[in-house]
Amino acid sequence: MVLDRSPQLDRVFRALAHPARRAMLRRLSEHEQNLSQLAAPLRMSFPAASKHVRVLERARLVRRRVVGRAHLCRVDREPLAAAVDWLSEYRRVLERNFDRLDDLLEELKSSAAPRAAKSPRHPAP
């Protein structure tokens, strides 16, 4: 079941890995925009912008609705929140690894020099 979800997660990350699409998401996080409004600041053609939005749609980060000739785009926060949360997960993994390293170092210190006094704690740089 975990592996079934990988393609969707991969689509989210690939969508986020392009600066133009991240710029679009930032604009959309403020309010709904049509495709021309998204394309203009990026100096992009309508078809190029539409292609980027399609990538965002496939990643379920953006929903598009067509009203007449206008393509109105809106961000969907849930998948984005899930993708962004990994940053704190990554820190957590790093912190856990380094906590284990702390324990190992204490063990190595006491076997190397049992009579050495512990250093006073220093704040992190």
Place this chain on the structure above:
Amino acid sequence: MGRHAVAVTTPNDTDVVITRSFDAPRALVWDAMTKREFLERWCIGPPGWRMSECRDDLRVGGTFTWAWTNEAGVSFSMSGVYRVVEPPRADGGGGRVVRTESFDMAEMMGTECGGPMPEQLSTLEFTERAGVTTVKVTLHYGSKQARDGAVASGMTSGMEIGYARLDEIFAERLAAPSSTARARS
């Protein structure tokens, strides 16, 4: 026991810098971060993962392959070449490793993986002051886009482990999109 905090920053367009201090002399921290017998005791990622392989030839031009596997048998690896290996010296010099790193995520990401991932250059620097050793890891990418892409996709060193864990979290959220964020243990 108090813990030092890990800092993760992007000081310029092409780098990611990870900094962490340890209450131990440089020589010990160096050993713990470069020797297989110690690495597999701490460099293991979230619960359910372990280091399955640690082939390491710690010398200039030497290659290394580190691999991790989880309880479901999924695995990924990181390999590369050492460019600089300077063990810490008693005079305060040395304490530097430079190596290339590239990840093999094919098994984890399946056929949707869009081609080989960019290689990153990793520099580890060990400095000691009053019995506290600070390790600074600088991950250098070929371009801003490569660095930003790596950060956005979680593909910097160590993040691939978080990726696997996130997969499970994301699966929970997709299954119940209307629920509020669950607390993670």
